[in-house]
Every structure is written in C-alpha cells, then in structure tokens.
Amino acid sequence: MIDLLDGLARRLLYALDPEDAHRLAIRMLQFAPMPPQPRDDRRLAMRVFGLNFANPIGLAAGFDKNAEVPDALLRAGFGFVEVGTITPLPQPGNSRPRLFRLDADVAIINRLGFNSDGADTVLRRLAARARAGGIVGINVGANKDAADRVADYAHLIERFAAVASYVTINISSPNTPGLRDMQQSRVLDDLLARVIDARERAAPQAGSTPILLKIAPDLSLADLDDVVGIARARRVEGMIVGNTTVARPAQLRETEKAKEAGGLSGRPLLPLADRMLAETYVRVEGVFPLVGAGGIDSGASALGKIRAGASLVQVYSGLVFRGLSLLGEIKRALLAALDRDGAQNLGDYVGSDAAAVTAEPWPTGFPRG
Ligand SMILES: Cc1cc2nc3c(=O)[nH]c(=O)nc-3n(C[C@H](O)[C@H](O)[C@H](O)COP(=O)(O)O)c2cc1C
Numbered sequence: 001m002i003d004l005l006d007g008l009a010r011r012l013l014y015a016l017d018p019e020d021a022h023r024l025a026i027r028m029l030q031f032a033p034m035p036p037q038p039r040d041d042r043r044l045a046m047r048v049f050g051l052n053f054a055n056p057i058g059l060a061a062g063f064d065k066n067a068e069v070p071d072a073l074l075r076a077g078f079g080f081v082e083v084g085t086i087t088p089l090p091q092p093g094n095s096r097p098r099l100f101r102l103d104a105d106v107a108i109i110n111r112l113g114f115n116s117d118g119a120d121t122v123l124r125r126l127a128a129r130a131r132a133g134g135i136v137g138i139n140v141g142a143n144k145d146a147a148d149r150v151a152d153y154a155h156l157i158e159r160f161a162a163v164a165s166y167v168t169i170n171i172s173s174p175n176t177p178g179l180r181d182m183q184q185s186r187v188l189d190d191l192l193a194r195v196i197d198a199r200e201r202a203a204p205q206a207g208s209t210p211i212l213l214k215i216a217p218d219l220s221l222a223d224l225d226d227v228v229g230i231a232r233a234r235r236v237e238g239m240i241v242g243n244t245t246v247a248r249p250a251q252l253r254e255t256e257k258a259k260e261a262g263g264l265s266g267r268p269l270l271p272l273a274d275r276m277l278a279e280t281y282v283r284v285e286g287v288f289p290l291v292g293a294g295g296i297d298s299g300a301s302a303l304g305k306i307r308a309g310a311s312l313v314q315v316y317s318g319l320v321f322r323g324l325s326l327l328g329e330i331k332r333a334l335l336a337a338l339d340r341d342g343a344q345n346l347g348d349y350v351g352s353d354a355a356a357v358t359a360e361p362w363p364t365g366f367p368r369g
Pocket residue numbers: 060061062063065084085099108110112114139170173214242243244265266267269293294295296314315316317318
C-alpha cells in the first residue's frame with residue numbers, strides 16, 4: 001500500500017486531468033487501508049521548534065489543503081504533515097484548468113488560488129483527530145476579498161492554535177493578487193505583531209504554538225534582509241523557504257505549458273530554492289531553524305537541502321512524479337550518508353554547505369536576487 005501512488009495506480013493517475021488525479025489520490029488515501037510503517041531509525045530523529053520529529057521529511061502545504069487525510073499521510077511515513085492553506089471563509093479558488101503537469105521538466109504549475117473548505121469545516125476535521133498524535137502543521141492564508149488580510153491571519157491562529165503542532169503564515173502564494181506584498185517590511189512587521197498577539201491570546205488553552213513564516217523564493221536579497229530582520233525581531237519560531245516561483249527559467253522544455261500563469265514547483269525550482277534557503281540561513285545566524293522546500297525529488301536533493309540550511313524538509317511535486325516510494329528512498333539516502341560520514345545524527349549536516357552555496361554563481365535562468 002505504501003506504493004499506492006506507484007506502478008499501476010500512478011499510471012492511472014497520470015492518465016487523468018491533474019486536478020482529478022489529485023482528488024482521486026486523496027480518496028485513495030481516505031479509503032485504502034494504510035498499514036503503519038516500521039519505526040524510523042533513531043538517527044533520523046530531529047528536535048525542532050520544541051517538537052520531536054521521527055524523521056525530517058514533511059508533506060508540504062497544498063496537497064491536503066482541507067485536512068482530509070493527515071493521519072493516512074503520517075502512517076505512510078512522513079515525519080510531519082502540513083495541511084492548508086486554509087482561509088477563514090470557504091472559497092472556490094480560480095477557475096479550472098488551474099493545475100498543469102510539465103512532465104518533461106518534472107515540474108508543476110498551479111494557480112489554484114486558495115481553494116479552501118474554510119475554517120469551520122477544517123477545524124471540525126482537525127478537532128476530531130486531535131488525540132491521534134503526530135505532527136500536523138496548519139498553513140493559513142487570507143480570503144481573496146478580505147477587507148483586512150492581517151485580521152484573517154490573526155483570526156485563524158486564534159482558532160487553530162489548539163489543534164496545530166505549528167502554524168505557518170503563508171504570505172508567499174503567487175495566486176492571490178497582492179498577497180506577496182505582505183512580505184514588504186511595514187506590512188510584515190504589523191502582520192507578525194498581530195499574529196503573535198493572537199498566539200498569546202490562544203496560549204492559555206493551546207500552549208505556545210510555534211509560528212513559521214513561509215516566503216517566496218523570488219524575493220530580492222535586499223527584501224530578504226528585511227524579512228529576516230523582522231522575523232528575528234518579532235521572534236518567530238522558524239521560516240519555510242519556500243513557496244513556488246513565478247519565474248520561468250529558459251531551460252524549461254514544456255514551452256507551451258510554461259506560459260500558464262501560476263507558481264512553478266518541482267525539479268527546475270531546486271537551484272533557486274536551495275540558493276534562497278542558504279541565503280536565509282546565513283542571515284538567520286542560527287536564531288531559529290528553517291524548513292526547506294522546493295524541488296526535492298531524490299535522496300541527494302533532500303540531503304543537499306539540509307546541507308544548504310534546512311533542519312526539516314518538505315516535498316510536494318516530487319511525490320506526484322515519484323510516488324510515496326520517494327519517502328523511503330530519501331530515508332535510505334540520509335542513513336547511508338550518516339554511515340558513510342560516521343555522523344551521529346542529521347544535525348551535523350544542517351547548513352554545512354550554506355556559505356558555499358551562497359558563493360556560487362546565481363542559479364541559471366532565474367532573475368538575480
Ligand atoms: C498543486 C500545488 C498546490 C500548492 N498549494 C499550496 C498552498 O496552499 N499553500 C502553500 O503554502 N504552498 C502551496 N504549494 C507550494 C508547496 O507547499 C511547496 O512550497 C512548493 O510546491 C515547492 O515544493 P516542491 O517543489 O516539492 O513542490 C502548492 C504546490 C503545489 C504544486
């Protein structure tokens with residue numbers, strides 16, 4: 001069952017429209033029994049944001065937007081699952097088609113636009129599984145036509161803190177017009193101040209829920225200076241680097257699909273995502289940990305992400321192309337590296353290549369940061 005999305009099942013999913021295939025994958029996870037995986041090797045364990053992760057590989061936001069299958073995904077072997085993006089009110093997102101697979105590039109373009117069942121429905125689902133354990137992060141966003149977007153984030157934190165292992169503030173999706181402008185200093189400072197107030201208001205019931213900021217890989221380095229400065233000053237618990245890119249590197253082979261508007265993810269994103277992660281790592285100076293996302297589709301790319309500065313990694317597009325067997329492959333590769341290097345745990349690798357990555361030429365095909 002672990003190979004649910006592999007072989008035959010994956011060929012079937014490939015034959016479908018990408019969004020129908022995604023819906024079917026969720027259904028399969030809901031209804032196909034998923035036997036628990038063997039315990040992870042203890043050398044894969046990481047303690048981050050005060051939480052104990054059995055392994056550092058998470059499912060990135062956007063796969064289980066409405067918290068329909070977090071437990072099936074945890075049983076499949078993820079160290080953590082990030083559900084969402086959730087918006088306060090239900091909203092349909094953009095019109096279809098809005099999800100495109102660039103097979104020749106091992107990449108995806110999406111412009112879903114925060115299609116969400118809304119906070120009430122998702123909160124009910126999460127409350128029902130609250131005792132199940134496992135690390136489930138909740139990624140929150142603003143409704144498209146919200147009058148006060150900052151208030152949407154604050155509201156969601158207050159409501160979800162009690163059922164969240166951590167909350168991610170997503171201000172980096174390219175598909176809600178103006179959302180990424182919230183990464184600008186003045187707006188971001190106000191946002192984080194109000195978000196942290198909301199967390200404090202929820203704390204008597206919920207405890208102190210870690211707050212993570214998820215950024216776009218398209219920020220300029222000057223903007224990244226500001227974002228990291230504010231995140232440090234406001235004492236967030238971590239950052240996720242990062243979301244999809246609006247860039248279209250010239251080397252993409254699927255030239256027609258590459259013209260579709262939206263965020264690009266998958267293999268072509270890896271060099272930019274690793275560079276921005278390393279740039280963030282050197283600016284954060286160890287004050288808080290980072291989660292690395294973007295372009296992981298092998299053991300080597302996961303280890304590279306950790307070396308570039310990630311304490312934890314997340315995958316999405318790689319799963320679409322490789323299936324759940326990617327998880328086992330990454331775990332085996334990480335353990336093989338530990339054996340080879342005589343290292344005790346993965347902490348030894350975190351950021352070990354960050355300085356070297358920032359010294360490389362800027363990744364080919366992406367506008368200079
Ligand atoms: C179809 C799709 C939907 C996504 N939806 C969200 C989302 O709702 N919220 C979010 O923060 N990121 C979302 N993402 C971005 C992923 O979480 C991740 O940051 C990005 O895809 C890079 O990782 P990858 O190259 O492994 O896919 C989405 C990505 C894809 C492909």
